[in-house]
Amino acid sequence: MTIGIINLETGNIGSLESAMSKLNIRYKLCKTPFDLDGIKKIILPGVGAFGDFMNKLNNSGISEAILNRSSLGIPILGVCIGFQVLFQQSTEYGKFNGLNILDGKIDSFLSISKNLKVPHVGWNECFYIKENPLFFEIKNNTDFYFTHSFFLKDFNKADVLCTTNYGLDFVSAVNKNNIYGVQFHPEKSQAAGLKILKNFYENC
16 A cells, blocks of 8 residues: 655655655655545645645645545544644634544744743653544653644544643644544654554554
8 A cells, every 4th residue: 555645845854754654555656636646545744834835735725625525434634734734724824724524723932921931842742632543652741852832722522532732731742533643743853753654554
């Protein structure tokens, strides 16, 4: 099986490619909807601003392709901004609509406290809400690498896999049916991050 990695040239693709190579997982970089033909699992990575990323998704036709494949039950893993765009909208530099696959909105940490240092960068723990194949054989309270200034709110509690504390307990991973998302960067989270990618490939 080959995993399709959405490549909109937003960064971190090299790190993700390196991680997949270490795991001996076959992958294909996908820039157009046609690149996704025959792909059975999709990773949607992203860095930068929510609105810019959504514009690239929409202009490339990838948005429609992802929505189509999500409705067909193909497993999709969103990472960082790729996690955030799974939800309804974001207030980053305005108000922008996401893919609306999952319920929830993205807002700034500064809306909670002006005293918080943003972005939230570095290693932080994930506290499990429930067991899930994505975290198979990964201990509770494991550290993952984060870099983000916005967090998920107004979400469906049933979708939450784990939370992380940074001024508040924010959602750091979700799953609903075939849709998975992590706010942290598994490709930069050493052994635990590699295990996340391996679990998505083998168990999700």
